[in-house]
Amino acid sequence: MGLRRRRAPARLGEVPLPPQTTTAVQDYLEQIHQLIEAKGYARAVDIAAHLGVSQASVSAMIQRMGAEGFVVYEKYRGLILTDKGRAIACHVIERHEILTRLLRGFGIDEATIYQDVEGMEHHISSQTLEVLTLLTEELETNPSLADKLRARLARGKAAGA
Numbered sequence: 001m002g003l004r005r006r007r008a009p010a011r012l013g014e015v016p017l018p019p020q021t022t023t024a025v026q027d028y029l030e031q032i033h034q035l036i037e038a039k040g041y042a043r044a045v046d047i048a049a050h051l052g053v054s055q056a057s058v059s060a061m062i063q064r065m066g067a068e069g070f071v072v073y074e075k076y077r078g079l080i081l082t083d084k085g086r087a088i089a090c091h092v093i094e095r096h097e098i099l100t101r102l103l104r105g106f107g108i109d110e111a112t113i114y115q116d117v118e119g120m121e122h123h124i125s126s127q128t129l130e131v132l133t134l135l136t137e138e139l140e141t142n143p144s145l146a147d148k149l150r151a152r153l154a155r156g157k158a159a160g161a
């Protein structure tokens with residue numbers, strides 16, 4: 001998935017996601033940021049493919065996000081994020097990365113992780129993110145704790161729990 005791994009997010013959970021941004025806007029900002037990072041530009045056709053929506057929907061949403069000050073269209077660079085748009089994208093991506101790392105530690109399949117994380121990343125508070133970041137880092141640096149939890153999980157499955 002090409003996600004950057006960051007040990008400790010800067011200023012852990014300091015800035016919450018603005019409550020006025022919808023889940024859809026957050027998803028668009030996340031995708032646009034990732035496309036620009038990966039390819040250098042974010043075309044409507046790629047945004048549409050990644051989000052599973054029509055190009056007409058992308059055009060309408062980009063207009064709305066432009067009016068709200070999250071993106072601008074520049075003649076030679078194409079669609080870019082404003083500072084405000086980038087800040088929100090980075091918060092969503094930070095949540096995505098932490099939640100993914102946490103769940104991967106328990107061997108959940110990638111498709112399930114992706115589906116669950118795409119939902120959770122919009123809804124957890126900064127305080128919860130801080131706890132989950134701590135938990136993720138502890139599990140990644142404490143193999144005996146991780147093994148103990150995985151063993152308990154495996155026993156639960158075997159017992160049909």
Ligand code: MN
Binds near residue numbers: 030
């Ligand atoms: Mn995501």
